[in-house]
Structures are given as C-alpha cells and as structure tokens.
Amino acid sequence: MTNPIETLQQFINDAEHIAFFGGAGVSTESGLPDYRSDDGAYTELERQKLDPRRVMSKRYLINFPEKFFNQSNKNKKKIKPEPNAAHLYLAALENKPKDVRIITQNVDRLHQTAGSKLVVELHGNNRHFHCMVCGREYKPKEIQKDEQNIPRCPIDNGIIRADVVLFGENIKPEVLERAKELIASSDLLIVAGTSLTVHPAKNLIHYFTGKRVVVINKTPLKIDLPIDLAIQEAVGETFKKLSI
Structure with a gap:
C-alpha cells in the first residue's frame, strides 16, 4: 500500500x-481551540445558555456593545x-x-x-481594527477604551472593532x-x-x-x-x- x-x-x-x-x-x-471544541467560544457561550449566533453578531455589537466586548474578552485565551x-x-x-x-x-x-x-x-482578521463610524484604522496598541470597557474612536466616539466577519455580515x-x-x-x-x-x-x-x-x-x-x-x-x- x-x-x-x-x-x-x-x-x-x-x-x-x-x-x-x-x-x-x-x-x-x-x-x-476550534470554536466548536470543548473549550471553544461557541461551546463556552452555549454553557452560559447564550446563542453564539446572537452574541457574536453585528446587531448585538451595535445594540449591546458593553456586553459584546465583555463576552469577547472572556472568550480570549491567555x-x-x-x-x-x-x-x-x-x-x-x-x-x-x-x-x-x-x-x-x-x-x-x-x-x-x-x-x-x-x-x-x-x-478577516483580529489584528486590524477600525472605527465603525469614520472607518479610521487602528493598531491594537492605539486603541483606547471608555469607562464601560468599550473601544472608542477619539475622533467621533464611534465603536472600534476588529476586522472580522460577524454573524449577520x-x-x-x-x-x-x-x-x-x-x-x-x-x-x-x-x-x-x-x-x-x-x-x-x-x-x-x-x-x-x-x-x-x-x-x-x-x-x-x-x-x-x-x-x-x-x-x-x-x-x-x-x-x-x-x-x-
């Protein structure tokens, strides 16, 4: 053989x-980890009785930015x-x-x-970021967060997000x-x-x-x-x- x-x-x-x-x-x-593995983001959200397709969506980011970024930070592996x-x-x-x-x-x-x-x-990728209002690009070290831990653009206060494709996009x-x-x-x-x-x-x-x-x-x-x-x-x- x-x-x-x-x-x-x-x-x-x-x-x-x-x-x-x-x-x-x-x-x-x-x-x-694979998103759907035992220690992946999808599985972790489901353990918390959360719908990954909702929590990892653009609509959720816009409507609940504080919750979105808090959850995102929880899922990040050190x-x-x-x-x-x-x-x-x-x-x-x-x-x-x-x-x-x-x-x-x-x-x-x-x-x-x-x-x-x-x-x-x-x-997309999670190394490049941009403002959702003006489109200005940011490097990770340039990002500033407000008191709610939401990344904000200093020019227009728009939300800064990673250049990744979310659910709904x-x-x-x-x-x-x-x-x-x-x-x-x-x-x-x-x-x-x-x-x-x-x-x-x-x-x-x-x-x-x-x-x-x-x-x-x-x-x-x-x-x-x-x-x-x-x-x-x-x-x-x-x-x-x-x-x-």
Whole structure:
C-alpha cells in the first residue's frame, strides 16, 4: 500500500500552483481551540445558555456593545499563539520557490506571521481594527477604551472593532472573487483542518478544476468532493513529515 505522506509529497513536488484551503484545525496545534471544541467560544457561550449566533453578531455589537466586548474578552485565551509546522512549511515552500496560495477561514494571521505572502482571509482578521463610524484604522496598541470597557474612536466616539466577519455580515465580494480565482487556477488543492460545513466557504472548492485534491482532517468530509488523497490526522503533524 502506498504511503499517504509519500503520495502527498509527490503531489506537492509535481504541482506548480498550490491552493491551501484551511480551517480552524490548522491553528489548533498553535493553541487556538476550534470554536466548536470543548473549550471553544461557541461551546463556552452555549454553557452560559447564550446563542453564539446572537452574541457574536453585528446587531448585538451595535445594540449591546458593553456586553459584546465583555463576552469577547472572556472568550480570549491567555496565550500567544505561534505558527505551527503547517504554517511554517507552507511559508518555506514559497521560497523553493513554489506558487502557494492560501485561503483561510481563520482570523489569527498565523500564516503571515510564518512568512506566507499570498493569503486570502475569508473571515478577516483580529489584528486590524477600525472605527465603525469614520472607518479610521487602528493598531491594537492605539486603541483606547471608555469607562464601560468599550473601544472608542477619539475622533467621533464611534465603536472600534476588529476586522472580522460577524454573524449577520457577508464575506466581502472582492475577497470571495479572489479566493475563487486562486482556487480555479491551481493544479493542486489541499483542504485542511475544516469540515467544510459553512457557507459560502464550502462552495469555493467546487471552483477547482485542477489535477489533485487532498484532504487533511481528523474526520471525513460530509461533502460531495472527488478526493485523490485523504489523510485523517492533525494538520501540523502531517506537515512535519514532509520535506521542502
């Protein structure tokens, strides 16, 4: 029987344009829990008898900013995540050089920290912030909070929020189009750390018309997708076994 790691290595070696489509499972080995895991934000909210889709929505942010940020701060883990083997391998692969395109559902920017240059963030990121009134951009160290612990813009007193997609918001059309273009023009698609259950992200992979599809996920995908190689293992552990 062919070794799946050897097969994946050969697929990567043969490919010219590699699209990596990643989900929460890519960052769990960096210490960031999956939202739906036992210690994830969704699960924690449900333990408190709160509806995640309501509490993590734009409407809730606007109507109850103090509650929104108090809850958001509770859910933050006191860790400083670092890129794991998957992030580092993909960044190093660019220097081979290989044309590596990363489409991520994560908001942690660990791919960029590792050194990857072409990264499409479907759900935005939690490292950049802006005022909801004037649109002025802020770095984390520039943000000031009022007496209710709400981040406020000193220019117009607008709420400052992270550049992430909340419930009730759509992924930016230009972001979706860019993701479609990169997937459609790749000859190898690696789907990793995601069960592909969330729209519209799950539909993006159907734009792939290249040669090979690889899935690296601890559980099988419940989606109609022709797969050339499936590896049921942690993403980082898989990439540790590969060579550049």
